[in-house]
Amino acid sequence: MCTRVFWNDNPIAKVTSRCMDWEVSDEPELWFYPRGLERSGGSQPDAATWRSAYSSVGLSMWNVGTSDGMNEKGLAAHALFLYDIEPPTIDGAPTITIALWVQYVLDHFATVAEVLEHLDDVQLIAPPIRGQYIGAHLALEDSSGDSAIIEPIDGKLVVHHGKEFTVMANSPDYDQQLANRARYAPFGGELPPPGDITSLDRFVRASYFRHYLPEPANINETVAGVFRITQNAAVPPGAPYDDGGVYPTWWHAASDVTNRMYYFWSTHSPSAIWVDLAALADGTELLALNPLGEALIGDVTGQLASAELAY
DSSP states (O other): OOOEEEEOSSSSOOEEEEEEEOSSOOOOEEEEEOTTOEEESOSSTTBOEEEOSSOEEEEESTTSSEEEEEETTSOEEEEEEOTTOOOOOOTTOOEEEGGGHHHHHHHHOSSHHHHHHTGGGSEEEOOOBTTBOOOEEEEEEOTTSOEEEEEEETTEEEEEESTTOOEEOSSSOHHHHHHHHTTBTTTTSOBOOOOOSSHHHHHHHHHHHHHTOOOOSSHHHHHHHHHHHHHHTOOOTTOBOTTSOBOOEEEEEEEETTTTEEEEEETTOSOEEEEEHHHHTTOOSOEEEOTTOTTOOEEOGGGOEEOOOOO
């Protein structure tokens, strides 16, 4: 159900990869959002409204919200599934649906620290999506190497903030993930890395291989390094969880927050594609592309086409 890895201590670039695991395809669309867009936090009466301060590129999920993306300032955000969320109640604050949390952050803020300074500006809600409950926690990173994990649990936004928080998976909550990881080498315990597809095992395995990444010689090796880790943590088609549910990996994305390059690789394609956000950043036109196109390969910056705002 998704794994995120941030490589922020190599000499080439600060790069993140995450994978998307779900029961069915999330039907991703690749978007470029210019500055100045009028946005809303949902269709509810008390929804927040705003005008985007920064341009961004990202992936939509069923065209109801942004699941992953990066803005022109080098702030990236990633929503991963989390069971049984309970956001805080913030009296008088306008609301945003959890499907729009990523886009709200990318539209407003330039750094992880700025996001954390404004956590009480809006209230998160989690209405059903396609008739299904979908909770999420948020991973953030920026071009300085800063990182944060934000979890809406027990009526609070629980934050883990610091450059050391480089891996995230799904449930249980982050404190339990860290406690479990401490049983394994080289994180305090003696157990070897596990090989199951559970969130706990994926968290440990991604941390383990992230710890041993060799220093890259160039940007290609840097991006490939984080891609290899989320591929290691990917769920093969048909592999069941303990409850019998099957949630395969549909795609991997990578955010180079140093150079403002955004990468996408479908697990149904042998080829990765990428978008140069630095080249698009000053554009004024809303653009989109179906990233699952069979003929797509390499730099697709020039292939994004005019589109209408879907959410």
